[in-house]
Amino acid sequence: MMQRLTSSLRYTRHGKKAPSTFAATVAVAGLLAGCTSAMLENAPADPSQPWKPRTSEAQAGASAYAGSSPDFSVPADPSVTALKASSDINTTRAYGLAELIDIAQSHNPTTQVAWQTARQAALAAGMVEATYLPLITANVIGGKQWVNNALPVPILGRDTETTTISGVSPQIALQWLVFDFGQRSALHEAAKHNSTAANILFNGIHQKIIFDVTRTYYVYGAAQNRVSISRQNLANSQKILAAADARVQKGIGNTVELAQARQAVAQARFGMVQAEGQAQDAYQALLASAGIPPTTTIRIKPITGRKLPADVGAPTERLISAALARRPDVLASLAAAKASQSGIKAAEAEFMPKVFLGAVAADGSTHLSASGLPTLGQQASASGFMIGATMPLFDGGLRAAQLKNAQSVAQVAQTTHHQTLNDAAREIVVSVNTLRSALASYRAASALASAAAVTYDAALESYSAGVGDITVATAADTGLLTARQAQSDAYAASLVAAANLAFMLGSMTSQEAAVGIAGR
Incomplete structure (x- = not known):
């Protein structure tokens, strides 16, 4: 064609x-x-019909369009491989909090993204620095032109003459912006502030990962304790069932009591299944926070033996100020506000002239050829430099709009910084109150669990001796389960609240800090 x-x-x-x-x-x-x-043939033909690859349209058309329900499946891609466990994770080893944090900092994709973002910001600052240097380019221009000229008198039956001109001109050119009234300096300052913000956020991402692993580790530990408590509750219910069966065998019980005991056993078994499902969910959340594939099976050390922190008082202004001075989100928002101020300076410099220097060195070769005449060749070279200034006089309000936009961006950045300060201070106050409430709940739940254990033991002993009531025994069993679960949840909540307070204070900065929050 x-x-x-x-x-x-x-x-x-x-x-x-x-x-x-x-x-x-x-x-x-x-x-x-x-x-x-x-190329529109590659797109879906109708908003209500599925897209099919062109290679499979013929065989898929009948099922997709011939009266059957549209099939919106997509073709499988063999290049998508199955998830594989990391080679440096030992599936037979029991991992504690510190080891899980170390895995997360190496495997969580968020750290890789934050690292690349910080590198990009640093390179952006370097690219602005490069504008201070001259730009040297090598150019080669070549071409060919045909020109038809009419002859005043036809010669040998020809009334036109064709002339061909061709040539090649290699050049080396230099362009250098010498002075711009501080525009590049302002852009460089903005880039450096943005790079600082990216670096701060990189460390902040690591702090967030440390906290996430710590929080999910404690939540998983609480879920495991719930499984243990539910198993113990099942065993207690089976003891009541055995006592009810023994009373029936002795003739002092009845089938109603036996049915109630069996119901309690079934309820306990159902609760244990629920607790095991919740533990699996908590396990997957822990793997996700550590950046471990969901198909990986590893052993987790229990959290038993960790001491809870002492009671904390009300947050002081000194504590809040010290925390705000090291919070990554606060410092990053401050760097962004400084960068926006530099953006205003760069926009203001657009109204000023720019002084530039230029130089060129060129060589050329031109050949002239006319029909019936010999070829003529010419060689030429040239070099020179110039210095000048440029200043736009009218741009339809473009520079004014850019300046207003820069001022608006700076206002938003400043407001965002103040909002971040307020939010961070509020988070610290709320975190302190949350920890105090969790510690108080744990103390109350511990007392309740102790009392419920005594009640259950007494109710079971009385019922087994033939003087008690099964309703009292099952109620005591249920009360003991509730009290122990509340105690376990309050214990884990206190650990999570302590970790959350450390994170809000900007102190969740290392594995040692995470492990040492509530003691070993």
């Missing part, structure tokens, strides 16, 4: 073909436009 198109774009004059560049350009542009429109 292209060959026929090229042939049609030439015309013959006195037996000689001459190019028609304009017509060729128009025709090629039209052909490319047609190709672009044809």
Whole structure:
């Protein structure tokens, strides 16, 4: 097709073909436009019908469009591989909190993204620095031109003469912006502040990962304790069932009591299944926080033996100020506000002239040829430099709009910084109150668990001796389960609240800090 198109774009004059560049350009542009429109065939034909790859449209058309329900499945891609456990994770080893944090900092994709973001910000600052240096380019310009001139008198039956001019000109050019009234300096300052913000946020991401692993580790530990408590509750219910069966065998019980005991056993078994499901969910949350594939099976050390922190008082202004001075989100928002101020300076410099220096060194070779005449060659070279200044006088308000936009961005950044300060201070106060409430709940739940254990033991002993009531025994069993679960949840909540307070204070900065929050 292209060959026929090229042939049609030439015309013959006195037996000689001459190019028609304009017509060729128009025709090629039209052909490319047609190709672009044809690409719509790769998109879905209708908003209510599924997309199918062109290679499978023929075989999929019948099932997708012939009266059956549309199938919106997509073709499988064999390049998508199955998830694999990391080679440096030992599936037979029991991992504690410190080891899980170490895994998370190495495997969590969030750290990789934050690292690349910080590198990009640093490179952006370096690219601004490069604008202080001159730009040197090497250029080669070559071309060929045909010119048809009419002859005043036909010669040998020819009434036109074709002249061909061709040439090549290599050049080395230098461009250097010498002075711009501080625009590049302002842009450089903004880039450095943005780089600082990215670096701060990189450390903040690691702090967040440390906290997330710590929180999910404690939540998983609480879920495991719930499983243990539910198993113990099942064993207690089975003791009551055994006592009820023994009373029936002795003739002092009845089938109603036996049915109630069996119901209690079934309820306890159901509760244990629920607790095991919750433990699996907590396990997956822990793997996700550590960046471990969900199909990985590892052993987790229990959290028993960790001492709870002492009671904390009300937060002071000194504590809050010290925390705000090291919070990554606060410092990053401050760096962003400083960068926006530099953006205003750069926009203001657009109203000032720019002084530039330019230089060029060029060599050239030109050949002139006319039909029936020998070829003529010319060689030429040139070099020189110039210095000048430029200043736009009218741009339709573009620079003024850019300045207002920079001022608006700075206002938003400043407001965001103040909002971040307020939010951070509020989070610290709330975290302190949460920890105090969790510690108080744990103390109350511990007392309740102790009392419930005494009640259960007494109720079971009385019922087994034939003087008690099964309703009292099962109620005591249920009360003991509730009290022990409340105690376990309050214990884990206190650990999580202590970790959350450390994170809000900007102190969750290492494995040692996470492990040492509540003691070993």
